[in-house]
Amino acid sequence: MTKTAWVFPGQGSQKIGMGVDLAARPEATAKLDQAQEILGWSVLDICQSEDDKVSNTFYTQPCLYVIESILADLLMAQGQQPDLVAGHSLGEYAALYAAGVFDFTAGVHLVKRRGELMSQASEGAMAALMGFDRSELDDQIAATAGVVLANDNNPGQVVISGTTVAVETIMQTVKTKRAVKLNVSGAFHSPLMAPAAREFQEVLAAVEFKDARMPVLSNVEPTPSTDAATLKQRLSQQMTGSVRWREISLYLPEAGVEQVVEVGPGNVLTGLIKRTCKGLQLENISSAAQIL
The missing domain is CATH 3.30.70.250 (Malonyl-CoA ACP transacylase, ACP-binding)
Structure with missing residues (x-):
């Protein structure tokens, strides 16, 4: 069997209209309803807003997490399963969900607070x-x-x-x-995010992490781990730490990965991987229509 990695994009990959076809999938609408109850607003309404609300950090992060997590669910419902997962910045939350580290609603609570804190950052x-x-x-x-x-x-x-x-x-x-x-509100992934990161720790500490079903490559430490405590510690460093995507990309062929599937809108990550590692099979799943 082909060894496969699933990768999940982060902020910057969002676009107006993403995820709209999820409304036609009954298995997706339950998750969308759960997200709306926590967020207080509809992910699909924000994604369809013509004034590009989806590019506001406050909305972007929950929208990407919800859509990417549901796409992962749809893929797994078809019997597909990755051998390894990774996500770019915000995408790491969808990767951890896909690996079974926390449940869907816990992830929504995390990215809701993360988006709030990062949208309020104004320095740098x-x-x-x-x-x-x-x-x-x-x-x-x-x-x-x-x-x-x-x-x-x-x-x-x-x-x-x-x-x-x-x-x-x-x-x-x-x-x-x-x-x-870049048109961003603050200096993300730098020490200037330390005050926001400290506030975020309160939310993160309350979430139960489980051992991952498959290895996860974290942004701040791109070596595989399935250990719950390790993955939580790495995630706690992410807001102020660097996203080491080049090293994640280089690790994939070393681990015997032959195929990389980008789960989420756009093709930013497969584009980066293509320029870093030659010979990998690259695929993009950005909508429910691509999942039979």
């Missing part, structure tokens, strides 16, 4: 850098106070995060093909 900035000399970038980050590597996505694409001055310094001093400041 983030920027995406493409086409650079890695050693020059690493040296400059090490020499610049107040900035960190937030997302190490692939050898030619990263996101930096930190104080506005420090982020702009890196953009001005490191030679890149392209550098784009």
Whole structure:
């Protein structure tokens, strides 16, 4: 049998209209109703709002988690099962749900609070850098106070995060093909998120984690684990820690993975993996219509 990894995208992959065909699947509507009861608003209504409410962090994170988790449920109902799972930033919550680490409603409570806290963050900035000399970038980050590597996505694409001055310094001093400041409310995946992370710990501590059904590669430590305590500890570090996606991608062929299925809207992760690892079979499941 083909060894398969499921990967779940995070914030930035959302789009207006995502998940709308879930309304036609009775097995999905129960979960959508559960989510609405916790959130106080309808995921599908937000996703269909023409004013792009779904791109507001407050809404984005619960919407992505709910849709990705339901798509995973539909795949498993067809008898499909991953050998390994991983998620990019917010996507790690859907990965943990798919691995049976916590139940659906616990995940909704977690991402609801995470989205609230991160939408309230107002300090710092983030920027995406493409086409650079890695050693020059690493040296400059090490020499610049107040900035960190937030997302190490692939050898030619990263996101930096930190104080506005420090982020702009890196953009001005490191030679890149392209550098784009991101439209975000704060410096996600950096030490500036520490106050929000401390508040989030109260919610996280109350959620029971179970051992995973299959290995999970965490953002802050991209080595496989099924241990509940380990996975919870890694998740607790995620809001201030780096997303080490390049290392996750490189691990997949080492683990014997032959096929990668991106479960969720868009194809950001399979695109990153394609540029990092050659020869893997890549598939995208972004809607219920793709699941027979």
